[in-house]
Amino acid sequence: MKGQQKLAHAKVLVIGAGGLGCPCLTALSASGIGNIGLADGDLISSSNISRQTLFSYPDTGRYKTAVAIASLKSRNPYLRYHEHRFFINEENILSLVKAYDIVVDATDNFQARYLINDACVVKNKPLVYGAIFQTEGHLTVFNYQNSPTLRCLFREPDQEEALPSCAESGAYMITTNIIGTMMANEVIKIALNQEEVLSGKLLRFEALDTTTTRVTYSADQQSKTKSYSRFKHVPKAIELTAAAFRESTQRTGIALIDVRTMEERKVQHIGGKHIPLPELEQFDLKGYDASQHFYFYCQTGIRSLQAAKKLRAKGYENAFSLKNGISTLNCEIKNT
Numbered sequence: 001m002k003g004q005q006k007l008a009h010a011k012v013l014v015i016g017a018g019g020l021g022c023p024c025l026t027a028l029s030a031s032g033i034g035n036i037g038l039a040d041g042d043l044i045s046s047s048n049i050s051r052q053t054l055f056s057y058p059d060t061g062r063y064k065t066a067v068a069i070a071s072l073k074s075r076n077p078y079l080r081y082h083e084h085r086f087f088i089n090e091e092n093i094l095s096l097v098k099a100y101d102i103v104v105d106a107t108d109n110f111q112a113r114y115l116i117n118d119a120c121v122v123k124n125k126p127l128v129y130g131a132i133f134q135t136e137g138h139l140t141v142f143n144y145q146n147s148p149t150l151r152c153l154f155r156e157p158d159q160e161e162a163l164p165s166c167a168e169s170g171a172y173m174i175t176t177n178i179i180g181t182m183m184a185n186e187v188i189k190i191a192l193n194q195e196e197v198l199s200g201k202l203l204r205f206e207a208l209d210t211t212t213t214r215v216t217y218s219a220d221q222q223s224k225t226k227s228y229s230r231f232k233h234v235p236k237a238i239e240l241t242a243a244a245f246r247e248s249t250q251r252t253g254i255a256l257i258d259v260r261t262m263e264e265r266k267v268q269h270i271g272g273k274h275i276p277l278p279e280l281e282q283f284d285l286k287g288y289d290a291s292q293h294f295y296f297y298c299q300t301g302i303r304s305l306q307a308a309k310k311l312r313a314k315g316y317e318n319a320f321s322l323k324n325g326i327s328t329l330n331c332e333i334k335n336t
């Protein structure tokens with residue numbers, strides 16, 4: 001019971017709802033991980049279905065995150081699922097990772113993998129890593145209680161072209177499902193504070209002769225510096241797309257602000273405070289510290305951008321504007 005409660009409180013982010021993500025999510029949900037986040041911006045294609053077991057043929061063309069979460073919910077509706085329907089990038093990864101205790105890398109390209117690794121170093125989150133190539137699978141845990149990271153194990157390749165796609169090289173569904181399920185096993189062990197977490201050790205599984213081997217690897221002092229330096233010069237995007245805006249404003253503790261006129265607000269609004277742009281100068285910011293998140297919206301995105309810029313100029317770097325205005329939000333619009 002005690003362990004099950006720990007799992008119920010865990011917050012786990014899975015990035016990638018493909019061959020590794022689907023079995024991992026299935027196992028996390030079945031085990032009662034209380035908060036499961038899923039990030040992916042991809043659509044289901046018919047060639048995914050044989051190994052991505054949360055999807056069926058009628059789902060072709062739909063968003064992976066939406067279908068995966070609906071499928072998981074129907075098996076275990078007693079959990080919280082958080083849909084992040086976008087591809088991770090340098091602008092959104094840090095705030096996304098920050099909200100979770102454990103991160104799972106179930107992506108399929110070097111760019112995403114090094115980005116996730118670096119974000120986990122900066123935000124100090126354990127990272128469960130799985131990868132497959134044809135019938136061979138790899139599994140390890142990075143950055144767990146100061147353990148080595150991806151950059152300690154593998155040097156970042158110079159060119160993405162070096163990696164053949166699943167379509168070219170083949171992806172064996174037995175291996176993706178075994179490694180994906182084992183990734184969930186590492187998540188559960190971390191959440192339960194078990195001693196035998198697979199950190200500093202790389203497990204290699206070969207389906208053809210059914211062998212597993214384990215190699216140990218050690219920390220490289222330069223690797224964390226590289227992770228930190230990648231985020232140093234990334235200016236935070238000030239305009240958010242509708243999906244990112246909707247996602248961000250669902251969090252608690254944020255300030256949502258409508259900067260339009262009262263007449264415009266009367267027609268429709270999406271909640272939050274009402275401070276028309278000309279009155280923003282008088283807005284009392286005393287109660288807000290520098291890390292406060294402000295989300296501004298208006299009709300077309302022009303006034304909200306001005307508002308966000310004004311706040312950034314005052315030192316609030318987490319001020320954002322809804323790009324192209326409220327008409328781009330297809331969430332329920334409130335009428336007063």
Ligand SMILES: Nc1ncnc2c1ncn2[C@@H]1O[C@H](COP(=O)(O)OP(=O)(O)OP(=O)(O)O)[C@@H](O)[C@H]1O
Pocket residue numbers: 015016017018019020039040041042047048064086087088089106107108109112165166167
């Ligand atoms: N930057 C990223 N952010 C979020 N998800 C990502 C990112 N990069 C890759 N992914 C996702 O990781 C998943 C990897 O799944 P998988 O390796 O099975 O490949 P696939 O793209 O679904 O299939 P195929 O390679 O056959 O086209 C995909 O759903 C992909 O969209």
